[in-house]
Amino acid sequence: MKKYLFILLFSFFILFFPKIVLADSDSSTLQLNIYPFSDSGYEYIFKWLNDTSNDYLDNLVSDYDYYSIWVSSSSSSNYKIYNVNIYASNVAYSIRNTYNTQNYSYFGPVGTDKFNQKYVLTFYKQNDYSDFYKNTTFTSENKITNIGLSDSLITSQQHSDSGVEFGSYIYFYRWSFASDLVKSWSMNIYMNNVVLKSNTTRNILVYNNDTLEEVVTINKGEIIQGYRELVLSKPSYLNGYKKVTLPVGKQYTAISGINKGIVYVPAESYAGYYPFLMYYQNGLEYQPYTNIITNNSLTSDSQYVMIPFDFSGMNNIDLVMFSKYDYLEGVDNVTYDIYVPNDSYISEVLVTPNNLGGNDFSFDYEDLNGNSHTESFSVYDEDFIKKNELFNAMFENFSKNFFGLNSIISRPLDLLVNITDSSCEDLVLVLPYVNTSITLPCMESIYTTYFGNFFTIYQFLVSGFISYWVLIEMVRIVKGFKDPSYDKIEVFKL
């Protein structure tokens, strides 16, 4: 029976999923897997842009370099994007996806917290600007990084227009290479085992700065491998530069007039520790730039840690602080390189806070108007942060491929990991041959509309039964702990 079921499913898959692009990766490459549904009229364009002069982008990413991968089709299409994995060094990313490239419609920024090194991926519909895909967050780190998007986060997109060039852009917004310390930076696009199964030859166009660099032609059944490396230069907007040297200890520098920029922190002085970045809003308390604190883990091969910051949109920013702690053995001074926009007004005052015990500090300072203030603040429990980072770091270097047997066996586990992120999305079923689709809406709103209180009662009863079952099982497990011979470890069965 199982054999026939497998054959049935396999045949279904072969019939309805006629083309595939597979990608493999190594530890220093970018991986993009694109999976198209339809069998007609595709070409894949990997288009890399580096142009901040366009108005339509200035509204969104005026302070960024951006790089995009453009996946398009020359006719109406349905396609799916899997597993955008980014491998690069010393970069911070945002990813955005839209389509209808004909008129360059861009539907808003990726997310609101792209400066916090947790980046939000948002996909937008063409017409109503609503989210096309669900949002997801991921973390960029200052080292070779794999930003993996869960398979379950990506759903199919489709449209029925024809005669218009459609595509998807995935943008990588990168903070800056304003430093002379970083001579160049590179990103590799690695396409491995790209297999085209349609009858028509397809091209992969590789662009850099809108200049077509190379056309990679794929014939049916051909397997290609290759990668492209981009060497990027610093963006022009961050030419302001300031070098701040602080003695080791609880020393802080307060720099006014900056609301965005980058701090370069020499990694060798900070291995295992966390630079702090704080800001002050006039009349309010200093506040730690939380995500920067918690997300900067260093590795022994890192040269610098880049800490992008942006307080745009915050009113009355009076002071920005960069600080560090006194955990550095054998280091007398640490020099920060701060890169800011050209028109930034910079003034600096060095302050030494008073340790109030524990993680509480206070310091005196003068604001821009010459008024004296005393502020106190608390910092995070570094031991906890360090332990958490070390704990997570154990698992960061593991990788897996997304093809072959592994793609089958790891799917249920992937699903298990991602199940908490699952929420209902309209289920779109693409019908083959007739080029149409069926959309199954989420049922909860329908239940609520048509069944009202009965649905509430149903939920109440179901929740009750499940809660009861959970309770019974919990008691059974806890009772098992008392049995010395009880050594059932169910996680090993996974």
Next chain:
Amino acid sequence: MTTELFYNLVKLIMSFISTILTPIDNIILTFMPNVSIAFTRVGFLLDYISSGLGWVISLTGIPSETLSLIFLFYTFKLTAPFVMYCFKIGIRWYHYLKL
């Protein structure tokens, strides 16, 4: 913490699986590329099926709080015995060494 432990245990298992299977997958890919493609398509099929999981859950009408309860229960079920097991091993070792 337990959720984090659970996630990372699963990730670790996945990594082990990947470590074992990647050379085999590469051999298949090199010598039998069509078979490798077929395997991958099965993986995509499973992924495609799982993409409808959210909709199926909505079809059942189970509230999200209850789903969270189920997930938390399984997190406990899969992690607490493991912690207890490690604890018992530690005690056994202690007694053994003490003798």
